[in-house]
């Protein structure tokens with residue numbers, strides 16, 4: 001079966017005085033129908049720009065460089081005209097963001113905003129769109145959905161606002177939902193509820209989900225596969241089970257060591273030393289080498305390719321070649 005989404009050698013550049021800024025630099029991955037892929041990395045690694053690029057929403061003056069490939073069920077997204085692109089944005093691909101308050105319009109009611117999305121994709125009356133809005137609120141588990149229809153965004157909690165955003169995204173029956181840090185602004189209990197909702201919706205609808213997050217801790221038990229991103233590149237990709245059982249890239253190991261665990265013995269959390277470098281100054285060789293506790297002499301000069309470390313498991317690290325993971 002061909003994948004729903006294929007991304008090959010995605011590169012994004014921003015003009016920068018005196019230096020080349022390449023915040024996304026050769027990212028490749030694919031996503032099948034009904035699959036949940038999590039892209040995980042620290043702030044500044046390029047994961048959100050990667051998500052925006054899927055719908056050609058990279059903010060100017062950023063540009064997707066020639067040679068990049070994004071295909072949705074075989075359609076070349078980067079070659080589409082404006083009208084064809086509109087038929088993909090918000091229709092075949094829905095998107096939700098970290099802060100629903102900035103995505104929702106404060107002067108329109110919940111019913112107005114969901115109905116608008118319904119009517120943008122289906123030719124139905126206002127009454128039918130409002131009825132569909134109510135069904136969607138029920139589907140995303142909003143308490144008192146009839147009452148909520150006539151609420152304004154400021155009358156809702158953060159968790160309810162995110163559920164409304166999900167309802168708006170679902171109005172077009174998308175095949176793919178891109179969720180960029182959908183729970184970061186929420187408290188832990190509400191985070192879990194929203195993640196459970198996304199999981200339930202993808203199972204019920206057969207919808208693929210691309211989950212962008214800085215938090216490896218929320219991925220376990222939910223994602224089918226995980227891609228770990230660092231300095232504009234994917235550095236490790238595996239099934240979620242394999243990644244947690246056998247994390248191989250030193251950066252992934254560092255991320256896992258900095259995630260609190262609720263089971264097992266209590267150990268001190270170990271942060272990764274240093275910070276993500278700016279995209280105008282990606283280090284030579286392996287981009288993680290200035291922070292890597294396992295760096296070899298060649299790591300400062302030689303850029304490792306993606307190397308296999310198991311079935312459906314690969315990483316960009318020379319340790320894979322040396323068999324030292």
Ligand code: SF4
Nearest residue numbers: 286289292299317318
């Ligand atoms: S290639 Fe070298 S520096 Fe990079 S992660 Fe592997 S061991 Fe560390």
